[in-house]
Amino acid sequence: MTEAELRELAGKQAALGEVRGAPGPDPVNAPMIRHWLAAMGDTNPAYLDKGLAPPAMAQVWTMQAPRQGRSPVDDPMAALDGAGYTGVVATNCEQTYHRYARVGERLTPATRFTDLAGPKQTALGVGYFATWNVTWYGDGDEPVAEMLFRVLKFRPRQGAGEERPPYPLQPAVNQDTAFFWEGAKSGELRIQTCADCGRLRHPPGPLCTRCRSSHLTYTVASGHGTLYSYVVHHHPPVPGRETPFVVGVVELPEGVRVVGNVVGCPPGEVEIGMALRVAYRPMDDRLVLPMWIPEEP
Amino acid sequence: MRTLTADEVEAGAELPELSVELTPTVVVSAALATMDLTPVHHDTERARAQGSKDIFLNILTTMGLVQRYVTDWAGPEAVIKGIDVRLGVPAYAGDRLTFTGTVVSREGGRVTVEVRGKVSLGSHAGGTVTLTLPPAG
Numbered sequence A: 001m002t003e004a005e006l007r008e009l010a011g012k013q014a015a016l017g018e019v020r021g022a023p024g025p026d027p028v029n030a031p032m033i034r035h036w037l038a039a040m041g042d043t044n045p046a047y048l049d050k051g052l053a054p055p056a057m058a059q060v061w062t063m064q065a066p067r068q069g070r071s072p073v074d075d076p077m078a079a080l081d082g083a084g085y086t087g088v089v090a091t092n093c094e095q096t097y098h099r100y101a102r103v104g105e106r107l108t109p110a111t112r113f114t115d116l117a118g119p120k121q122t123a124l125g126v127g128y129f130a131t132w133n134v135t136w137y138g139d140g141d142e143p144v145a146e147m148l149f150r151v152l153k154f155r156p157r158q159g160a161g162e163e164r165p166p167y168p169l170q171p172a173v174n175q176d177t178a179f180f181w182e183g184a185k186s187g188e189l190r191i192q193t194c195a196d197c198g199r200l201r202h203p204p205g206p207l208c209t210r211c212r213s214s215h216l217t218y219t220v221a222s223g224h225g226t227l228y229s230y231v232v233h234h235h236p237p238v239p240g241r242e243t244p245f246v247v248g249v250v251e252l253p254e255g256v257r258v259v260g261n262v263v264g265c266p267p268g269e270v271e272i273g274m275a276l277r278v279a280y281r282p283m284d285d286r287l288v289l290p291m292w293i294p295e296e297p
Numbered sequence B: 001m002r003t004l005t006a007d008e009v010e011a012g013a014e015l016p017e018l019s020v021e022l023t024p025t026v027v028v029s030a031a032l033a034t035m036d037l038t039p040v041h042h043d044t045e046r047a048r049a050q051g052s053k054d055i056f057l058n059i060l061t062t063m064g065l066v067q068r069y070v071t072d073w074a075g076p077e078a079v080i081k082g083i084d085v086r087l088g089v090p091a092y093a094g095d096r097l098t099f100t101g102t103v104v105s106r107e108g109g110r111v112t113v114e115v116r117g118k119v120s121l122g123s124h125a126g127g128t129v130t131l132t133l134p135p136a137g
Helices: A003-015 A032-042 A047-051 A057-062 A076-081 A178-185 B026-035 B043-051 B059-074
Strands: A087-097 A109-121 A125-137 A143-155 A190-194 A216-220 A224-233 A246-253 A257-262 A275-282 A288-294 B014-021 B079-087 B098-109 B108-118 B122-132
Touching: A003 A076, A003 A109, A032 B026, A032 B059, A057 A087, A057 A125, A057 A143, A057 B059, A057 B079, A076 A125, A076 A143, A087 A125, A087 B059, A109 A143, A143 A288, A178 A190, A178 A216, A178 A288, A224 A257, A257 B043, B014 B059, B026 B059, B059 B079, B059 B098, B059 B108, B059 B122, B098 B122
Parallel strands: A257 A288
Antiparallel strands: A087 A143, A087 B079, A109 A125, A125 A143, A190 A216, A224 A246, A224 A275, A246 A257, A275 A288, B014 B098, B079 B122, B098 B108, B108 B122
């Protein structure tokens, strides 16, 4: 979503005005007040003596209210997430108390989306300040408390030392295949080898296909090969990948064929029989994929 | 517990300091007492997975502690009219939250107090609390 579209959405949500939510699941009650006072270490006797709730409890009464339709805040928050502003930190909480809520009454919240300001450069990164107001109404439909709440939705910086998001297509690593992926991480193309008869096989499996032995080891391949077959993938889109890309079957001099992407040259220049060598591409902080690039002449 | 009367309070007066040790029990029990079940306030592993050092105070608790800080000083007959807080660094379990406060103004029975809540990382919450006090006599 562009800046203009975000602004337009914010304007539309603000124009909705105040949207009522579901009433709190329980009326204002002494047990919850007592529990809250104990947790805060607050020994003020006035509340329970007079049958009144501490004012800062206003929001507590509706925290676990069932969701009823959409709040006007939902769409702007989702749009900001979608635009990459995935970080969130609350910056302001301003509460006004018209009176203390009374034991026995039920509070109902109503939410107004008030403002979206940005993009602004902040210490956490570029972001938008989103502001909304909640009013809690008592049984008599008069406001008991109001709150202005402001959050900064920011685009997290990809600083040094920060984790990259995980590549969306993760291989299924198990007891039989872990050695292959460990090898890729340390720059080795490991091919499963039968410890009894010496046969190489790829992809790896639990038993030797020739002698049925389960004593398995691996051989480190030279990393050279020739392209046996390939496809150029244009469609459908693949998460984490830009199309088109080439998926090849590479024949190794060791005697097995390995599937992998052919990179480092335009798809139009890929041809069967071309000489390739392996290249290790980190996809995220944990996964390394062996890929194939043209052998320099 | 006695309540201050309006004439006993003047601008510039300092509130006694209140220091709250943020044990995991305090953080978790206050999160639950405020009906905030967000995992970062009670589940250490989940909090760390999201990049936090530890579980930390939820905002409803911060508001509650600010309210308590002022009524501890003002007394049970004081009526809190509003709390405006700028939120700062997180208040992690294992840290200590220390409140200081200064009366900034009084008009009749209406008093405004500036409150500062600090943790080892800096300002956790700072702002103003408005309250009314009963008249003298």
